[in-house]
Amino acid sequence: MSTSLAVVVTAVIAATGVAFVIGRLLTLRSGMLRAAEQAADVDTAGLDLSTEGPTIVHFSAPWCGPCAAVRRVAEQICADLPGVHHSEIDIDENPELAQRFSILSLPTTLIFDAAGKLRYRTSGVPRADELRTLLTPWLA
DSSP, rough: HHHHHHHHHHHHHHHHHHHHHHHHHHHTTTTTTTTTTTOOOOTTSOOOOOHHHHHHEEEEOOHHHHHHHHHHHHHHOOOOOOOTTEEEETTOOOHHHHTTTTOSSSSSEEETTTTOOOOEEEEEEEOOHHHHHHGGGOOO
């Protein structure tokens, strides 16, 4: 009887461990950059995109605390990489743009190339080094 109990307890512990690891990986992934190559061609009117280089577009609102951090990161990137443009969209003032780009959480950051093609999308506060790495090839 004690052997079967030990097997059951071991199986429960193993299943709990696997579930924890899977949950943790999904949580970590939620804010990471995701390629947006499959994104449909969407009307970019109103985003103030640059035709001379990549543009960081971030959707924010006055009541969004983390949005200020995204603003600081974007401004830092624009200072470090002069060819990069930054556009901030307030979803309270522009709800149609938020709907057009399926913005479901704030902050959400999009990166467009000079041709106006959506290249990357992330939710949460992106890291400056990640954005710099993504943007540098498009500045050549």
